[in-house]
Amino acid sequence: MKKTSLKDIAQIVGVSTALVSYVLNNKKENRIGKEVAGKIRKVALELNYQPNQIAKSLKTSKTQTLGLVVADIANPFSSSLARSIEEEADKHNYTVIYGSSGENPQKCLKLITTLLNRRVDGLLIAAPEGTETQLIDLMQQKIPFVLIDRYFPHLKTNYVALDNYQSMYKAVQHLLESGYERIGMITFKSSLFHINERTRGYRAALADAGIAFKKSWLKAVDRATLKPEVSKAIQEFTTGKNPVDAIIFTSNTLSVNGLKEIKALNIHVPDEMAVVGFDETEAYDLFYCPPTYLKQPIEEMGRLATTILLEALINNNRVTQANLEATLIVQASTQPILHKIS
Amino acid sequence: MKKTSLKDIAQIVGVSTALVSYVLNNKKENRIGKEVAGKIRKVALELNYQPNQIAKSLKTSKTQTLGLVVADIANPFSSSLARSIEEEADKHNYTVIYGSSGENPQKCLKLITTLLNRRVDGLLIAAPEGTETQLIDLMQQKIPFVLIDRYFPHLKTNYVALDNYQSMYKAVQHLLESGYERIGMITFKSSLFHINERTRGYRAALADAGIAFKKSWLKAVDRATLKPEVSKAIQEFTTGKNPVDAIIFTSNTLSVNGLKEIKALNIHVPDEMAVVGFDETEAYDLFYCPPTYLKQPIEEMGRLATTILLEALINNNRVTQANLEATLIVQASTQPILHKIS
DNA sequence: TTTTTTTGTTTAAACGATTAACTATATTAT
DNA sequence: ATAATATAGTTAATCGTTTAAACAAAAAAA
Numbered sequence: 001m002k003k004t005s006l007k008d009i010a011q012i013v014g015v016s017t018a019l020v021s022y023v024l025n026n027k028k029e030n031r032i033g034k035e036v037a038g039k040i041r042k043v044a045l046e047l048n049y050q051p052n053q054i055a056k057s058l059k060t061s062k063t064q065t066l067g068l069v070v071a072d073i074a075n076p077f078s079s080s081l082a083r084s085i086e087e088e089a090d091k092h093n094y095t096v097i098y099g100s101s102g103e104n105p106q107k108c109l110k111l112i113t114t115l116l117n118r119r120v121d122g123l124l125i126a127a128p129e130g131t132e133t134q135l136i137d138l139m140q141q142k143i144p145f146v147l148i149d150r151y152f153p154h155l156k157t158n159y160v161a162l163d164n165y166q167s168m169y170k171a172v173q174h175l176l177e178s179g180y181e182r183i184g185m186i187t188f189k190s191s192l193f194h195i196n197e198r199t200r201g202y203r204a205a206l207a208d209a210g211i212a213f214k215k216s217w218l219k220a221v222d223r224a225t226l227k228p229e230v231s232k233a234i235q236e237f238t239t240g241k242n243p244v245d246a247i248i249f250t251s252n253t254l255s256v257n258g259l260k261e262i263k264a265l266n267i268h269v270p271d272e273m274a275v276v277g278f279d280e281t282e283a284y285d286l287f288y289c290p291p292t293y294l295k296q297p298i299e300e301m302g303r304l305a306t307t308i309l310l311e312a313l314i315n316n317n318r319v320t321q322a323n324l325e326a327t328l329i330v331q332a333s334t335q336p337i338l339h340k341i342s
Numbered sequence: 343m344k345k346t347s348l349k350d351i352a353q354i355v356g357v358s359t360a361l362v363s364y365v366l367n368n369k370k371e372n373r374i375g376k377e378v379a380g381k382i383r384k385v386a387l388e389l390n391y392q393p394n395q396i397a398k399s400l401k402t403s404k405t406q407t408l409g410l411v412v413a414d415i416a417n418p419f420s421s422s423l424a425r426s427i428e429e430e431a432d433k434h435n436y437t438v439i440y441g442s443s444g445e446n447p448q449k450c451l452k453l454i455t456t457l458l459n460r461r462v463d464g465l466l467i468a469a470p471e472g473t474e475t476q477l478i479d480l481m482q483q484k485i486p487f488v489l490i491d492r493y494f495p496h497l498k499t500n501y502v503a504l505d506n507y508q509s510m511y512k513a514v515q516h517l518l519e520s521g522y523e524r525i526g527m528i529t530f531k532s533s534l535f536h537i538n539e540r541t542r543g544y545r546a547a548l549a550d551a552g553i554a555f556k557k558s559w560l561k562a563v564d565r566a567t568l569k570p571e572v573s574k575a576i577q578e579f580t581t582g583k584n585p586v587d588a589i590i591f592t593s594n595t596l597s598v599n600g601l602k603e604i605k606a607l608n609i610h611v612p613d614e615m616a617v618v619g620f621d622e623t624e625a626y627d628l629f630y631c632p633p634t635y636l637k638q639p640i641e642e643m644g645r646l647a648t649t650i651l652l653e654a655l656i657n658n659n660r661v662t663q664a665n666l667e668a669t670l671i672v673q674a675s676t677q678p679i680l681h682k683i684s
Numbered sequence: 685t686t687t688t689t690t691t692g693t694t695t696a697a698a699c700g701a702t703t704a705a706c707t708a709t710a711t712t713a714t
Numbered sequence: 715a716t717a718a719t720a721t722a723g724t725t726a727a728t729c730g731t732t733t734a735a736a737c738a739a740a741a742a743a744a
């Protein structure tokens with residue numbers, strides 16, 4: 001049972017396929033006979049004609065498809081982004097093909113190649129470490145793309161990302177204002193700009209408050225060995241020679257794993273230790289002391305990235321860069337230290 | 343800067359496009375001159391030839407693309423499934439287009455239509471309520487698809503799902519063996535088979551243990567108003583005339599929201615109330631009393647569904663149906679009641 | 685030597701749409 | 715009556731592949 005094609009309709013109505021195409025696409029409207037048009041439409045409906053997008057794409061070299069490269073679609077951050085992108089894309093009659101890079105540049109390259117072979121109209125990329133050359137390549141090939149979440153500051157590309165510096169600054173400032181002064185941070189070992197912006201914001205806030213940063217306050221863990229390293233870091237934070245009274249995490253996985261360890265160690269939040277998490281997750285609500293956290297505007301990031309990409313498909317000259325603000329959701333984990341507050 | 347095509351290569355080497363195609367696809371290997379083949383390969387490499395999948399698809403009417411319809415890609419269950427599917431698909435050189443139905447049959451139909459217009463080779467569908475006719479349609483059109491997570495028992499389709507009856511039975515049995523006898527369940531108001539299988543397993547386990555089921559033990563909530571209804575249900579469970587000593591949840595969202603409410607009401611788990619959750623989530627680990635839960639083999643479901651679909655693409659006659667077992671992960675929330683156990 | 689077979693390559697149609705350019709009437713203007 | 719213009723439609727090329735069938739030249743068999 002083959003799908004009906006323009007040809008089938010043309011044959012039945014007794015006209016050329018061209019005419020059928022014109023009618024069904026509402027082109028040359030004023031130059032087409034009313035009865036014939038009606039007949040064509042009727043037959044198309046009866047046979048439940050569905051245009052073959054593949055053929056259409058081949059001719060127009062537009063696939064109405066966007067390629068999405070995330071770190072890991074199973075991560076809540078990525079999947080929320082994916083939903084928001086899907087929603088916005090759908091509004092403009094685009095569909096989305098996705099793939100996970102696993103933070104691996106080779107896998108990322110393979111993915112991008114695959115997506116391009118399928119002639120996606122444009123790409124949305126959460127770029128892993130070491131993919132700058134790939135992006136430069138895309139720029140040279142004039143392939144429209146928008147970076148999401150991460151970007152390379154010296155690359156003049158479209159991007160939608162968080163203002164990580166500002167967001168972290170805000171979080172640290174909040175801790176300071178709440179009376180915490182020995183603030184530790186657990187982050188990823190990474191050369192990625194967005195990660196380093198987080199520590200930069202952290203250090204700037206400390207500096208601006210006249211607090212001397214101690215090296216042992218900053219723990220950078222390896223993605224591959226996240227759990228044990230986070231555990232170790234927290235233990236060092238409490239038992240080391242420079243104990244901290246607050247911890248900031250810089251990602252959702254770090255936050256959740258950190259909270260697990262805090263719970264396991266029976267550390268009391270916020271009395272013994274204040275906590276600031278990153279990203280929103282339901283998990284927070286189940287922790288005995290719901291943590292203050294930086295909420296990324298994921299919905300907006302996805303929506304914006306998609307509209308920027310769709311814009312770029314029309315006009316690939318302008319470069320749009322958006323730095324969004326995270327919202328600090330203050331909860332019980334950063335309660336002001338009373339004796340300090342007055 | 344147009345992409346290089348077969349034609350370009352043919353022109354440079356001075357042969358026909360057909361020959362280039364044969365060489366690059368390793369067809370008619372024994373009938374092709376060695377030097378020419380070498381030259382073609384060399385030029386293809388130099389120009390970084392990437393076949394136009396669109397053109398290929400049009401000719402072969404195979405897109406090497408699978409369509410994935412989930413309830414909501416942002417839900418951890420769906421996104422984990424999506425990753426597993428992506429992984430398996432990638433192994434066989436397929437890519438995945440996704441879309442969220444939002445549990446809405448109209449949206450689902452629109453999605454399926456879109457995916458089919460893009461001529462996906464097959465579909466993986468988490469079917470919402472009221473989509474049976476759509477599936478029957480697909481069957482009549484002989485479009486290969488595999489249902490995931492949900493299926494319609496009277497429809498002879500491929501599917502990969504949980505043995506919900508057995509899984510719930512197991513969970514309830516565990517509670518009974520641990521000494522709990524007044525077991526409540528919070529589930530979705532739904533006509534979907536997989537949901538009802540869960541309550542069936544629940545009731546069967548009660549019956550088999552000689553316990554008379556009380557209507558007030560079973561709360562069915564509406565997806566749209568989940569939060570308040572879950573809260574209300576739990577309050578009724580504790581304050582009503584038939585208080586329960588254990589609650590089973592039948593989905594990850596229900597579990598997490600239920601735990602939130604339990605925490606809010608200061609109900610002590612497991613002394614005042616035992617709890618069994620559904621699905622795995624990091625959130626559980628942050629709850630003061632990590633709950634026992636039914637762990638779905640999501641990885642395997644995705645992998646299996648994909649291989650079944652790929653099989654079906656080759657041989658669409660056989661129907662494969664898989665009912666997987668959930669694993670009961672026993673944690674502190676269902677500690678045996680001592681005086682009952684002996 | 686002639687015929688057959690093998691080897692290496694080309695021709696050309698097809699997939700299903702789009703669209704510029706053309707044709708053939710009918711209508712209106714001059 | 716003739717030219718100009720509108721109206722309603724058709725023709726045919728094209729997008730980039732695949733692939734059956736045809737073809738020519740060389741090698742093997744007769």
